[in-house]
Amino acid sequence: MSKHKRQAKKTRDMSSRRRETLAALGFLAPNLLGFLLFTSVPVIVSLAMAFCHWNIFKPPTWVGFDNFTNLLGFHREAGKLIANDPFFWQYVYNTVFLMIGIPVGMAGSLIVALLMNQKLKGIAVFRTIYFLPTVCSGVALLILWKYLFNADIGLINKSLRLAGETIYSNKLLAIGFTILCAVIIGAIVTAVIAMLLSLLRWILDKLDYGGADALFKVLVVIAGAAIFILIGAYGRSLYGALNAFMMTPPKWLDTVQWAKPSLIIMGVWGGLGGFNMILYLAALQGVPSSYYEAAEIDGAGPWGKFWSVTWPMISPTTFFVLIMSVIGGFQGGFMTADVMTGGGPAGSTTTVEYYLYQTAFQKFNMGYASAIAWFLFAVIFILTLITWKLGGRVVTYD
Amino acid sequence: MEKNSNFKNVLRVAGIAAAVAAVVVMGIYLYATAYPTVKGKTIIRWCVDPSPARKEQIKLFEAEHPDIDVINDPGADGQRLLTQLAGDVPPDVMALYEPQSIRLFARNDVLEDLTPYVKEYGLPVDKLYPCLKPYIYYQGKIVGIPENCGPFVLFYNKKLFREAGIPYPKPNWTWDECLAVAKKLTKYKIVDGREVPIRKGLYVNNTDWWFFIWMYGGHMFSPDGKTCTMDSPEVKRGIRYWADLRLKYHVLPTSSEAQSMAPTGAWGTDALLFRESMVAMTISGRWLSIQYREQKDLDWDVVSVPHGPNRITLLASKSYAIPKSCRNKKAALTFIRHLLSKDNQMLLANYGDGIPTLNTPEVQKAFSYNPEYPNEKNNQLHMNEMKYAHAPEFSPYINSMDVGAVVGRELDNMWLQAQTPDQACDKIAKRINAIICRNIANPNFLN
Numbered sequence: 108m109s110k111h112k113r114q115a116k117k118t119r120d121m122s123s124r125r126r127e128t129l130a131a132l133g134f135l136a137p138n139l140l141g142f143l144l145f146t147s148v149p150v151i152v153s154l155a156m157a158f159c160h161w162n163i164f165k166p167p168t169w170v171g172f173d174n175f176t177n178l179l180g181f182h183r184e185a186g187k188l189i190a191n192d193p194f195f196w197q198y199v200y201n202t203v204f205l206m207i208g209i210p211v212g213m214a215g216s217l218i219v220a221l222l223m224n225q226k227l228k229g230i231a232v233f234r235t236i237y238f239l240p241t242v243c244s245g246v247a248l249l250i251l252w253k254y255l256f257n258a259d260i261g262l263i264n265k266s267l268r269l270a271g272e273t274i275y276s277n278k279l280l281a282i283g284f285t286i287l288c289a290v291i292i293g294a295i296v297t298a299v300i301a302m303l304l305s306l307l308r309w310i311l312d313k314l315d316y317g318g319a320d321a322l323f324k325v326l327v328v329i330a331g332a333a334i335f336i337l338i339g340a341y342g343r344s345l346y347g348a349l350n351a352f353m354m355t356p357p358k359w360l361d362t363v364q365w366a367k368p369s370l371i372i373m374g375v376w377g378g379l380g381g382f383n384m385i386l387y388l389a390a391l392q393g394v395p396s397s398y399y400e401a402a403e404i405d406g407a408g409p410w411g412k413f414w415s416v417t418w419p420m421i422s423p424t425t426f427f428v429l430i431m432s433v434i435g436g437f438q439g440g441f442m443t444a445d446v447m448t449g450g451g452p453a454g455s456t457t458t459v460e461y462y463l464y465q466t467a468f469q470k471f472n473m474g475y476a477s478a479i480a481w482f483l484f485a486v487i488f489i490l491t492l493i494t495w496k497l498g499g500r501v502v503t504y505d
Numbered sequence: 506m507e508k509n510s511n512f513k514n515v516l517r518v519a520g521i522a523a524a525v526a527a528v529v530v531m532g533i534y535l536y537a538t539a540y541p542t543v544k545g546k547t548i549i550r551w552c553v554d555p556s557p558a559r560k561e562q563i564k565l566f567e568a569e570h571p572d573i574d575v576i577n578d579p580g581a582d583g584q585r586l587l588t589q590l591a592g593d594v595p596p597d598v599m600a601l602y603e604p605q606s607i608r609l610f611a612r613n614d615v616l617e618d619l620t621p622y623v624k625e626y627g628l629p630v631d632k633l634y635p636c637l638k639p640y641i642y643y644q645g646k647i648v649g650i651p652e653n654c655g656p657f658v659l660f661y662n663k664k665l666f667r668e669a670g671i672p673y674p675k676p677n678w679t680w681d682e683c684l685a686v687a688k689k690l691t692k693y694k695i696v697d698g699r700e701v702p703i704r705k706g707l708y709v710n711n712t713d714w715w716f717f718i719w720m721y722g723g724h725m726f727s728p729d730g731k732t733c734t735m736d737s738p739e740v741k742r743g744i745r746y747w748a749d750l751r752l753k754y755h756v757l758p759t760s761s762e763a764q765s766m767a768p769t770g771a772w773g774t775d776a777l778l779f780r781e782s783m784v785a786m787t788i789s790g791r792w793l794s795i796q797y798r799e800q801k802d803l804d805w806d807v808v809s810v811p812h813g814p815n816r817i818t819l820l821a822s823k824s825y826a827i828p829k830s831c832r833n834k835k836a837a838l839t840f841i842r843h844l845l846s847k848d849n850q851m852l853l854a855n856y857g858d859g860i861p862t863l864n865t866p867e868v869q870k871a872f873s874y875n876p877e878y879p880n881e882k883n884n885q886l887h888m889n890e891m892k893y894a895h896a897p898e899f900s901p902y903i904n905s906m907d908v909g910a911v912v913g914r915e916l917d918n919m920w921l922q923a924q925t926p927d928q929a930c931d932k933i934a935k936r937i938n939a940i941i942c943r944n945i946a947n948p949n950f951l952n
Contacts, residue, residue, distance in 0.1 A: 160949035162613065163587050163590075163591045164587075164590070164610075164613030164614070164615055165613055165614075168949075170949055173947065173949065177943075177947070184939075189939075191943070193936070193939075194910065253764075257761065257764055257765055258761045258765070259701060259761060259762065259765035260765045268697060272697075358761055361759070361760060361761045361921075362921060363917075363918070363921060363923065451913065451914070451917050452917040452918075452920075452921060453914045453915075453917035453918045453921070453923075454910070454914045454917075465906065465910075468584050469583070469584075469906050470904050470906045470907070471583070471587060471609075474949070
């Protein structure tokens with residue numbers, strides 16, 4: 108090829124690359140502009156506002172770290188340590204408490220995804236049904252749940268009472284039911300302990316301790332046995348507690364004790380078949396069948412195949428879902444508080460996000476609200492970093 | 506190949522042109538709607554609730570002032586007003602519904618001082634009910650003009666009283682008399698072996714704590730607003746009485762019972778429960794008459810709110826204010842003057858969702874009897890109650906949202922029987938006083 112031709116080709120390549128770059132920039136421009144204008148500018152402004160007092164009426168005034176000390180600080184009052192903003196820490200607690208639903212919801216999504224991954228006739232119909240809550244109007248669902256949770260006429264309490272009356276009218280049936288519940292409770296508690304112990308196993312593995320696996324199994328068996336013995340010892344109490352729970356069910360959203368668990372139950376239901384299920388389903392369908400065949404040849408049963416093939420292969424999805432759920436958990440709670448509970452009773456369902464909204468748009472204290480927002484950001488950022496660092500080590504990328 | 510490329514180019518240019526055109530059209534639309542203009546006319550924007558009376562009011566005003574057009578911008582909540590003010594598209598006339606809101610806007614120097622215009626525009630401020638002062642003045646300046654108002658009264662279901670053989674209540678009745686009646690009117694039925702209320706004697710909204718704070722002569726704040734006096738023996742006694750109505754005598758529905766009883770299932774408001782005869786009596790204002798009068802099978806009347814040693818009721822009103830940044834001040838002032846004119850006040854008297862604020866015999870007469878609603882013979886009672894009406898208390902040292910949050914939270918715990926009424930009052934006073942101290946030390950918290 109002559110020098111002239113090479114030069115011409117190089118020029119053509121360059122102009123083609125430039126065109127591609129321009130096209131790429133053109134496509135990116137609207138999003139980038141939108142991000143710069145509507146996201147990054149407000150973010151920077153809110154950072155500045157966090158150090159100001161601004162009530163919209165008047166220009167902002169610089170107050171230094173006042174907003175943060177008032178939000179996060181404590182002072183002594185009659186020898187006691189009192190939070191400068193006594194409400195805020197309760198709302199942080201509420202927010203964290205409501206996040207208990209995240210692992211339960213994730214486990215539920217995975218189970219539903221496993222079910223939806225079966226080769227059954229009409230499986231698309233089931234998938235659609237399970238995805239329905241995600242496409243339904245959030246407010247409508249919250250209204251529906253408020254009705255379901257009604258202490259007197261709600262479907263949940265009516266069902267509990269009906270079941271209670273049926274079960275506890277027959278002593279044998281009641282005992283059988285108590286045993287069944289004991290087994291379920293025992294299994295759940297054992298599973299939770301096993302999960303915590305698996306963390307210990309992982310640490311021991313990292314420390315190159317040879318007997319980590321055996322130790323894990325022994326500890327799980329001991330813990331499981333202890334839990335079941337304990338439940339057995341308190342069988343009579345469990346019988347009474349279940350009886351009381353079913354015959355006089357809780358006043359779900361009307362009591363401080365049950366309002367948060369009610370919202371968790373609702374959240375788990377909403378999350379079961381939502382986007383998490385879709386993500387898990389996609390991940391499950393991406394696991395090569397050859398891996399399962401190899402596991403079968405090695406003698407693995409369904410349980411073994413799940414732990415040795417499925418679980419590691421979908422770990423990137425689990426990792427992603429966990430991070431997004433934690434972020435969403437800290438940013439959540441506005442709609443439920445606004446539509447269902449008004450943040451009550453006694454502030455028990457007010458989350459940091461709802462408090463931020465109240466501070467900004469009802470009290471018009473934008474500086475303080477910005478400080479709350481930046482505190483929230485810092486918490487989410489640090490937790491995401493920790494999850495990233497720790498989670499990244501257990502995620503298996505094929 | 507070349508044709509295809511040309512077509513793509515045309516599409517590209519058309520797409521960019523369409524996007525630019527859309528932005529331009531949107532800009533023009535936003536500008537035009539922010540500052541509407543009609544040649545030879547001044548257009549003013551009136552931010553207020555979209556009551557059906559507004560149309561008539563605007564029609565009346567425009568007939569008298571053909572050079573001014575009024576647009577009803579429906580809704581006047583704080584967020585909306587603040588957004589408009591911050592965006593420099595202020596309403597010309599805006600409604601403020603609480604003395605606390607008036608204080609918030611006035612304190613931040615947003616409201617026009619109307620005092621100098623009283624003479625020029627003949628604003629009859631001296632002819633308004635004296636109890637409306639918190640809706641008019643801020644630090645001695647006139648910042649708002651209330652158009653109508655309503656003292657809280659007790660609505661009762663006459664049919665249920667007749668069926669129970671109970672004589673209708675008299676205007677100066679006491680809480681003890683009301684309790685005795687409420688007990689008789691509360692009914693239960695057995696559902697699935699459980700006693701379920703089908704009707705409660707009385708409904709008092711959870712946020713209407715003022716009746717019980719004032720009942721024995723108590724107050725929420727000291728006169729200078731620097732101390733919360735919820736822990737005073739008078740207030741504690743009143744709150745104990747309120748708690749007993751629900752928790753001891755069960756004549757008030759709990760929030761859960763109210764939701765269960767309401768025909769909508771999970772939602773129960775005082776109006777709905779009263780309309781469906783699920784509560785025999787409810788405490789609210791004149792505005793509910795508009796709903797009740799449409800329900801032909803509902804036989805109702807009003808009587809004064811029961812009283813304790815201290816006869817007092819809650820006052821509700823709304824004030825119209827002009828923002829300082831208003832671009833059509835003259836037209837806005839003309840409109841505000843019109844709102845207090847005899848014609849507009851007579852129109853409001855006939856509509857009847859509140860007492861017209863102009864305290865003149867002619868307007869009073871029009872309000873006291875409307876031939877369209879001959880059953881409403883007791884309208885005079887609303888005006889009589891103005892003697893006992895009192896606007897909600899507030900302290901200049903604490904935000905009403907903070908007060909609401911503290912009181913609501915502690916009363917919630919009282920309703921849940923997690924604490925006694927006395928404990929609730931002590932905690933409310935302690936918490937509110939702590940916030941007041943903090944706000945005095947650091948006014949940035951106050952807004």
